[in-house]
Amino acid sequence: MVCGGVAFAALRANGTVVAWGTADRGGEIPDYIAARLVNVRAIYGxxxxxxxxxxxGEVVTWGRGPAGGNSDAVADQLNGKIFYEATALSRGLGMRETRLLEAAESEQTS
Structure with a gap:
């Protein structure tokens, strides 16, 4: 789940995104954008x-255009060219939770 200033967006288990809050700040996803939000791996705000x-590898944006909600002008520089590696920190876990997760993973491999 990601919090913008006045909206939230959550990545669902099925790879889709749901958003709520102030509509023009990303709290409402237009239908033409929602249609592209399939098999989502990560969301940022x-x-x-x-x-x-x-x-x-597609980057899909929504919200206030001048604030990054419209990436059409740079789509050719983004789509298929972004590297993503999930880590505990990128999934929103704090340092304590990260250490606990790493310890648990270490125990599983030993």
């Missing part, structure tokens, strides 16, 4: 917009 990275 700022105070006025959100970005999602799909498993195919």
């Amino acid at each position: 700022n105070t006025h917009a959100f970005a999602a990275l799909t498993s195919s």
Whole structure:
């Protein structure tokens, strides 16, 4: 789950995204954008917009255009060119939780 300034976006287990809050700040996902939000691997946000990275490497943005909610002008520099590696920290876990997760993973491999 990601919090923008006045909206939230959550990555669902099925790879889709649900958003709520102030509509023009990313709290409402237009239908033409929602259609592209499939197989999402990660979502990010700022105070006025959100970005999602799909498993195919597409970057999908929504929210206030001038604040990053419209990436059309740079789509050719983004789509298929973004590297993503999930780590405990990138999944929102704090340092304590990260250490606990790493310890648990270490125990499983020993």
